[in-house]
Amino acid sequence: MSDILSKFSKEQLKEFKKFLSSPYFNTNKTYLEILKNYSSIGFNITSELKNNYPLHTIEEFRLLAEKYLTQKEFERDEKTYKMYNLRALKSKDEKSRFFKNLKKFRKEFENTYKRDENYYTNRIIIETEYYDFMYNELMYTEPKILEEIKENIEFNFYFNYLHNYNEYIIHNRNSGKNYKINFKLLDFILKDIEKNELITKKNHPNVYMIYLTVLISLSDKNPERCEILEREYTLYLKKNEKRFDKDQLYHYNLYLLNRYWKIVTDTGDVEYRKKIFNLYDTAEKGGYLISQNSIENDLFNNIISACITTGNLNWAEKFLNKYEKVIKKDITDDNICFAKAKISFLKKEYNEVLQFLSRIKLHSPLTHTVTKFILCKVYYEKGDIQGITNELENLRKFLKRNKNVSDHIEIIITKFRHLIKGLMKFIDAKQITSEEKSKIAHSYLQEINETEGFIPEKIWFIEKYQAALKVCP
Numbered sequence: 001m002s003d004i005l006s007k008f009s010k011e012q013l014k015e016f017k018k019f020l021s022s023p024y025f026n027t028n029k030t031y032l033e034i035l036k037n038y039s040s041i042g043f044n045i046t047s048e049l050k051n052n053y054p055l056h057t058i059e060e061f062r063l064l065a066e067k068y069l070t071q072k073e074f075e076r077d078e079k080t081y082k083m084y085n086l087r088a089l090k091s092k093d094e095k096s097r098f099f100k101n102l103k104k105f106r107k108e109f110e111n112t113y114k115r116d117e118n119y120y121t122n123r124i125i126i127e128t129e130y131y132d133f134m135y136n137e138l139m140y141t142e143p144k145i146l147e148e149i150k151e152n153i154e155f156n157f158y159f160n161y162l163h164n165y166n167e168y169i170i171h172n173r174n175s176g177k178n179y180k181i182n183f184k185l186l187d188f189i190l191k192d193i194e195k196n197e198l199i200t201k202k203n204h205p206n207v208y209m210i211y212l213t214v215l216i217s218l219s220d221k222n223p224e225r226c227e228i229l230e231r232e233y234t235l236y237l238k239k240n241e242k243r244f245d246k247d248q249l250y251h252y253n254l255y256l257l258n259r260y261w262k263i264v265t266d267t268g269d270v271e272y273r274k275k276i277f278n279l280y281d282t283a284e285k286g287g288y289l290i291s292q293n294s295i296e297n298d299l300f301n302n303i304i305s306a307c308i309t310t311g312n313l314n315w316a317e318k319f320l321n322k323y324e325k326v327i328k329k330d331i332t333d334d335n336i337c338f339a340k341a342k343i344s345f346l347k348k349e350y351n352e353v354l355q356f357l358s359r360i361k362l363h364s365p366l367t368h369t370v371t372k373f374i375l376c377k378v379y380y381e382k383g384d385i386q387g388i389t390n391e392l393e394n395l396r397k398f399l400k401r402n403k404n405v406s407d408h409i410e411i412i413i414t415k416f417r418h419l420i421k422g423l424m425k426f427i428d429a430k431q432i433t434s435e436e437k438s439k440i441a442h443s444y445l446q447e448i449n450e451t452e453g454f455i456p457e458k459i460w461f462i463e464k465y466q467a468a469l470k471v472c473p
Contacts (some may be wrong), residue, residue, distance in 0.1 A: 004065050004066070004123075005038055005064060007067060007092055008446060013035075015068070015072075015273070016035065016065065016068050017032070017035055018033050019064075019068045020035060020064065025067070025068075026064060028060075030053070030057065030412075031060070031061050032054070034057075034061050042448070047421065050437065061470060074163075077118060077119060078081070078337045079109070079119065080118060080120045080122060081440065082105050082108075082122075083122050083125050084123075085101060086098060086101060086102060086105070086126070086129055088458055089101065090129070091424065095133075098133070099133065102129060102130055102133065102211065102342065102455070105126055106126060106127075109122070109126060110424075114157075114244070114245055114248060115157065115159060115203075115204055115206050115207075116159070116206050116248075117159060119206075120153075120155060120156030120435065121156065122151050123152045124149055124153055124156065125150050126146055127145055127149045127152065128149060129357055131145045131149070133145065155200075155204045155207050157206075158189050158192075158207050158209045158211075159206055159210060160212045161183075161185065161189060161206070162187075162189065162211060162213075162214050163210050165183050165186060165214060166210060166213055166214055166217070166255075168181055168183070168187070169214075169217045170258065173262055174262070174414070190211070190214070190215070193207065194209050201236070202391065205240060205243070205244070206248075208236070209233070209252050209255065210255075211366045212229055212232060212233045212236070213233070213255045213256075213259075215229050216229045216230060216233065216259065217259065230256065232273075233255075233256060234256070234279075234282075237249070237252055237253070238282065239422070241286050244373045245290045245291065246287055246291070247288075247291055249286060249288035249292075250283070250285070250288045250289075250290070250291040253282075253283050253288065255281055256279060257276060257279055257280075257302075258274045260272050260275055260279070261276065261302065263452055264276065264454070265408075266453060266454060267452070267453065267454065268453070268455050268458050270309075270458075270459070273306060273309045273310050274310055276302075276306045277306040277307065277312055277315075278312045280306055280307075281312075281315070284319070289303075290323065290355075293326060294326060294329075294330050295323065295326050295327065295330050296330065296331075297331055297333065297335050298333060300327065300330075300331050300335055300339070301335060301338075301339075303316075303318075303319060304316055304343075305338040307319070308342050308343070308354065309459060310348060311346075313346050313347070314341060316343055317343065320339070320340075320343075333359070333361075334360045334361055334362075334367060335456065337356045337357070337360050338356070338357075338360060338367065338370075339369070340352075340356045341353045341356035341357050341360075341371075341374060342374065344356060344384075345374060345378065346383070350378050350381060350382060353374065353378050354375075354378060357371055357374060357375060360375045365398075365402065365405050365406070365409050368398065369395070369398070369409055369412065369413055370456075372391045372395050372398075373392060373416055373456060373457055375387070375391045376388050376391045376416075376420050377457065377460060379391070380420070380423055380424075381425070383427055385424055385427045386471050388420060388424055389424075392417050392420065392421070393415075395413050395417060396417070398413075400415060408454075411453075411454075412454065412456040414454055415451075415456055416456045419444065419448070419455075419457075421462055422440060422443075422465075423465070423468075424460070425440055425465075426440075426468055427438075437468055438468075438469060439464070440468070441465045441468040442469070444465050445462065445465045445466065445469075446459075448461060448462060448465070
């Protein structure tokens with residue numbers, strides 16, 4: 001039970017106490033006593049509760065905590081709250097108050113730019129309520145209100161349909177398979193939006209964003225078309241930054257970011273890494289890099305990776321400093337040490353790299369793998385061939401004893417081991433001639449350029465093999 005309370009902020013715990021103090025929401029003072037115990041005992045409350053209260057009491061207390069969160073979410077969605085207000089007034093035949101609120105709410109909706117599923121649903125309700133209420137006055141006039149209702153129904157459907165189709169594309173892309181679902185209305189919807197593009201851009205921004213996202217995915221085989229659509233997407237987002245709220249901007253940014261990251265994973269394309277960094281940079285300047293003052297481990301890792309692989313080291317350090325409190329609150333120690341190790345490596349502070357890496361617990365296969373990659377790079381820079389040999393043997397044994405490791409990890413380990421073995425030949429330069437060294441460097445560079453798919457530490461390997469060429473006569 002303490003798991004959910006441990007995620008409450010101090011302010012939420014205070015509000016939850018008021019919630020439990022209300023006889024409307026809670027008539028059992030036992031639950032206030034439990035909350036008081038939690039405040040003094042903390043995370044050990046679960047074992048204490050089991051000794052002092054029956055299981056059904058503990059479960060009911062948790063249900064009250066969930067009810068409090070549900071109530072807060074309901075109150076946070078002001079537009080939906082207002083819809084229920086209208087329905088409540090109508091149910092009691094409070095016509096004067098109903099009509100007064102209805103006029104007020106209609107005006108508020110006209111000035112709203114956040115047009116998501118809730119917007120459309122509520123707009124349809126409010127316009128329908130208005131039509132029903134005003135029917136006697138409207139019945140002999142042109143039914144423009146019905147046209148508005150129709151348009152909101154259509155765009156609500158378009159938004160959900162295209163969003164579902166986009167999820168389908170992402171699912172296929174991530175699974176590496178081509179599952180067949182017949183989206184028989186897709187062409188019709190895309191053509192209709194294209195025909196009404198100006199209206200869509202002006203009045204239905206959410207639909208326009210998901211529309212562009214789908215078009216970009218459908219244009220995969222046409223790079224020029226993709227480039228045009230991506231430019232339109234980023235320009236439209238930038239132009240309307242002040243009209244969207246931060247949460248919207250954050251999620252719109254994710255549409256392109258998810259697509260770009262998948263391309264990078266599949267191809268290692270450096271240009272897409274630059275595009276990714278530019279999206280993060282724009283989002284940071286616009287104040288929507290993170291959502292609701294929190295950051296997930298995946299986002300944190302991606303931001304650090306984008307900075308490092310594009311050489312934006314100062315940006316990464318500023319990011320760590322600016323969001324330090326959020327990062328320490330939300331991100332695991334492993335990931336923080338991992339990020340600092342990568343930054344220290346680029347700054348050639350190799351002893352600090354080793355210190356940060358030594359603090360990583362190596363829980364996940366990917367973290368373990370990339371940690372070993374960094375160690376090999378450090379040992380190469382220090383000319384420690386035995387250190388590299390030990391880490392490569394560690395990776396070989398890791399694959400041998402982890403039969404269920406993903407294909408992606410197995411592939412990148414195999415590629416890395418192959419490429420680092422080529423560099424190891426350069427450490428003891430006395431053992432090979434300059435001509436042999438040149439041939440090796442040429443061969444590996446050609447192999448890297450011709451290899452399809454993701455290559456781990458690609459930029460670093462290219463840099464090292466090119467450096468080997470430069471020292472050859």
